[in-house]
Amino acid sequence: MGNCCSIPNHDPHPPTTNQSGSRQFVASVSNTKLSQNGNSTSLGCGNNSGQISHFFGPSSSNNTSTSLWGSENSQVSRTREEEEFPNGQILDVANLTVFTLAELRAATKNFRRDNLLGEGGFGRVYRGRIKERIGSSSGKKLTVAIKVLNSDSIQGFEEWQTEVNFLGRLPHPNLVKLLGFGREGSKLFLVYEYMKRRSLDNHIFGSASVKPLSWDTRLKIMIGAAKGLAFLHTLENRIIYRDLKPSNILLDMTYTAKLADFGLAKSIPYPHLSHVTTRIKGTSGYAAPEYLSTGHLYVKSDVYAFGIVLLEMLTGSRIRDIMHVSQPQSLQNWVKSTLLNRVKIKSTMDSRLKGKYPQKLASAVARISYKCIQTDVKVRPSMVEVVETLEKIEAANEKPADSMKQGLVPGQSNKIDSQMMVN
Structure with a gap:
């Protein structure tokens, strides 16, 4: 069974484990819709609250969450499609990978100091190497940037949530790609494409x-x-x-x-x-x-x-x-x-x-x-x-x-x- 995830409006309870052993986040999903305008797809809010509701997944009015197909053996739970959207697009489904803390520790060599790329008000960013595809026998790895958010503050959690809400469904050549995320206990993670020239x-x-x-x-x-x-x-x-x-x-x-x-x-x-x-x-x-x-x-x-x-x-x-x-x-x-x-x-x-x-x-x-x-x-x-x-x-x-x-x-x-x- 895949990882079933949704992003809550407030700090959620720690992830629970279902009968198959997969990680699972449980939270309600607010009523959000996608609306079509001419040749472009745009995101609209059913409640006109002025906020993109805190979830990712298909347009829904039934409060259903989206499955992210995963593995129970610490493998990448889903890979991002390599489609390019030259003029930008809003995805019906956020194509994100759920990472475990163990995977990210391995990717950064336990968040080693020489992998530190930078530090800001919301946390530190490390360079890491992850398997490029699930079950790949080639051993190829992808360089990524892993942000470890400061979960001690409300701001840290809000940023994590907002990043997933926006970047998870907005592929554009001039927006950095969010590849995945993770939450384990009080630790919050975001995984991005690695930008070699930095800032x-x-x-x-x-x-x-x-x-x-x-x-x-x-x-x-x-x-x-x-x-x-x-x-x-x-x-x-x-x-x-x-x-x-x-x-x-x-x-x-x-x-x-x-x-x-x-x-x-x-x-x-x-x-x-x-x-x-x-x-x-x-x-x-x-x-x-x-x-x-x-x-x-x-x-x-x-x-x-x-x-x-x-x-x-x-x-x-x-x-x-x-x-x-x-x-x-x-x-x-x-x-x-x-x-x-x-x-x-x-x-x-x-x-x-x-x-x-x-x-x-x-x-x-x-x-x-x-x-x-x-x-x-x-x-x-x-x-x-x-x-x-x-x-x-x-x-x-x-x-x-x-x-x-x-x-x-x-x-x-x-x-x-x-x-x-x-x-």
Whole structure:
């Protein structure tokens, strides 16, 4: 009999063992449905609570849970299909593996220190090696990242639950893949695909030994992160990511950007609505002003954070340092007087680029950032608009001669999204 699992709304009792010896989590499942909108599938909530309900599995109104076929011999209970969804999709069934503590101890050599990849507020992340397929005789192993959550806090459990709810059913090229999870006693685990290039933070703000990112690579990363947010923002139930920052943008071998850490993500049923909270969460410097002052969280609160990340990508400086330098003027005015100034942009751009970037296109990216960080939520662009504009800039970057002929270079034509331009 397979492992039968559902994710509860509160801290569950420890896993029970059924008659066949399989592990089993027992919890109720709330009424959630999948709704079809044109050619895309979106997730809707039957109770309009503004939350994606805490379960994974097929659409159901009968409170039934989903079986994950497993083994009683400490084998991987289910493997993730290798299908790719170039435009993103919501799965009817979360294709996740249930791992035991023993399996993850073996994968990390008992969570050995030299396998530690990083540590954050929610726990530590280790590199591990797991069997690629159930019953495989080849002995091939897959490198993964294993997050061990801090289960002593409510936040730790909530993040574990939210990660499974969102990433378990949202495959997209620019969202990190959640491969599986586990819970044993008070210990909580999440298993992800391994991102060899680590985080964007490491490349922008890392040690001098880290090879600087080229202008072309920075553009690719910006577009990838923007596409991930645009996907979340265009679901029928918009998902607010809420914690965009360089350390949450992971890079694979080819520098494809993937958003990670969905522990603070929230869902809203209608785009004009906001999520309201009395507990401000996130990272200082990236949180939008309306969220800090009122507790209201909008999809365009993510847009603000994206604008901040763009500033860091352009300047090579952390936002806290930029804010310190920009005083007493506002951040928006500082951008206008530096990155949007034909003379000062040269001294403001990241010195590690060594001047190897097209100034007009760098200015165009700065204009996007300027629009994203506006105080008024309504005037910020959508992430779909941001993606479209960045892709036009990338096209101009790849074929500058053709772009000149077609009027695609910023400053010569309004064809690179005039909504992103400022005087």
